[in-house]
Structures are given as C-alpha cells and as structure tokens.
Amino acid sequence: MSIFSRIKTFVRRGAQEQVVGYSIPELKSVFTEHLSCLTLPLTDYPQVVSLEDFDVSAYYSAFLICDEDVHNFSALIGSNFGFKTEKPFNDLPVKRYSDIRENHHLIYFTSHGEFNSATIRMVTNSVEFLSIIQSERLAVPPPWVAFEGYNPSWWAGDMQGAQGYYNDNYFAPFFTNLSGAEREIYYEKFNATNEWIKSLELMYDVE
Numbered sequence: 669m670s671i672f673s674r675i676k677t678f679v680r681r682g683a684q685e686q687v688v689g690y691s692i693p694e695l696k697s698v699f700t701e702h703l704s705c706l707t708l709p710l711t712d713y714p715q716v717v718s719l720e721d722f723d724v725s726a727y728y729s730a731f732l733i734c735d736e737d738v739h740n741f742s743a744l745i746g747s748n749f750g751f752k753t754e755k756p757f758n759d760l761p762v763k764r765y766s767d768i769r770e771n772h773h774l775i776y777f778t779s780h781g782e783f784n785s786a787t788i789r790m791v792t793n794s795v796e797f798l799s800i801i802q803s804e805r806l807a808v809p810p811p812w813v814a815f816e817g818y819n820p821s822w823w824a825g826d827m828q829g830a831q832g833y834y835n836d837n838y839f840a841p842f843f844t845n846l847s848g849a850e851r852e853i854y855y856e857k858f859n860a861t862n863e864w865i866k867s868l869e870l871m872y873d874v875e
Contacts, residue, residue: 688775688791689757692722695791698764699726701771704795713808713841716798719791726773726793732785732814732838733806738778741788741806748797749774767794783814783834805850808842810858811835811868820867844872 685692703725706716714731733741749765749772756762757777765774774797776790785808792798811823814834827835846854851874855865868874 686757687719687722687724687728688777688789689755689760689762690775690791692724695719695722695724695726695775698773698775699724699791699793701725701793703727703793706795706798713838713845714801714806715837715841724791726791727795727798728789728791729798729801730787730789730837731801731806732783732787732808732834734809734813735780735786737806738786740804744797744800744804745774745776748794748800772797783809783830783838784816785809785814805842805846807854807857808838810854810860810864811839812860812864813858814839820861820863823864823867824871840872843868844874848874 687695690698703718703720706727714729716727716729719726719728745765749767752764752766752773754761754763760777760779762775762777766772772792772794774790774792774794776788776792779787779789811818811831811834812820815831818831823831826832843851843854854860860868
C-alpha cells in the first residue's frame with residue numbers, strides 16, 4: 669500500500685477526522701500560506717504526499733529512524749523552527765513549531781516500538797525542511813533490526829503483512845537509493861551478516 673493510500677486511513681471521515689493528532693479544521697487554521705511545489709520527486713525517501721485533497725496546504729510524511737537518530741532529527745527541527753505548543757494524542761506529545769516569520773510550520777510526533785524503531789509522522793508546509801530531511805538520508809533500520817530473528821532467506825519479493833508494509837513504504841525506497849559506497853557504510857553501521865547482505869543484494873538487484 670502506498671503512503672498516499674495510507675494517509676487516507678489516518679484521516680477518518682466525520683467530526684473526529686485527524687492527521688498527526690490535529691483535525692482537518694485545525695490544520696487549515698495553521699497552514700494558511702499557499703503551498704509551494706516540492707523540488708524533489710515525491711518517490712524519494714522519505715516519501716511525501718500533499719494534503720491538498722483535504723484542503724490543507726501542507727505535506728505529510730512518515731518514516732522510520734533508529735532511536736539514536738531521534739536526537740539528530742530534533743536538532744534539525746531546532747535549527748529551522750521555534751517551538752510553539754504541544755498537545756497529547758494517543759498518549760504521545762504532538763509538537764508544533766513555526767519559523768521566525770510564522771509562515772512555515774511543522775507538526776509532528778514520534779512513536780516507538782513499531783519495527784523496533786522510531787516512527788516520525790509529520791505535517792509541514794516547509795519545502796526547504798523536507799529537502800533537508802531528504803538530503804540527510806536518515807537510515808531506515810534494516811530488516812534484521814525491524815524483525816529480530818527473521819531468516820534472511822525469507823526476505824524476498826511479494827512479501828505480505830508487516831514485512832511487506834515495512835518494505836514497500838520504508839526500507840525499499842531508502843535502500844534502493846543508496847550508492848554502493850553508502851550501502852557498505854550502512855552494512856557496517858548495522859552489523860549486517862553475509863547472509864543478509866547476499867539476500868538484500870539479490871532481492872534488490874544491486875551490485
């Protein structure tokens with residue numbers, strides 16, 4: 669399922685429809701500026717979708733990072749925005765930030781435990797910040813982290829369930845955009861075994 673299809677499931681039709689802990693009317697009241705076009709393809713990782721179909725002038729993105737990268741992500745936010753307010757959503761703090769001119773905004777929350785990783789879900793109208801996130805290439809935790817104890821020989825095409833969801837929306841878009849040198853760094857960072865390296869390079873046809 670694509671990220672665009674998934675965002676439709678997050679927006680529940682009716683009085684209680686919400687995206688990242690904010691109702692559609694609340695998002696409209698925050699994101700009032702005309703939405704600029706992205707300079708990078710929407711298929712790059714992290715994947716990004718426009719909320720204009722819901723009359724919200726902003727983009728939505730969801731991506732996985734390592735728990736130790738949460739601090740780095742927070743630092744990127746602090747370098748580009750100032751904190752405005754916080755509200756609870758499903759027992760998680762949803763934080764809202766704005767730039768100094770008060771025309772670019774970011775709303776996001778972090779959840780832990782899904783795929784043994786940190787999941788960032790955010791809404792922003794800052795094309796510059798989205799470009800920064802894409803250029804940072806924050807690493808998606810690999811399958812042997814996301815699914816501890818999973819047999820590398822089972823990692824193949826046409827996966828269903830949690831493995832298929834993780835691969836289609838997070839891992840494959842990230843991994844297939846790495847260069848050969850970047851993959852070597854990635855393998856070392858996450859202590860990849862030879863069996864996993866062979867499985868990944870066979871499945872994604874990389875050299």
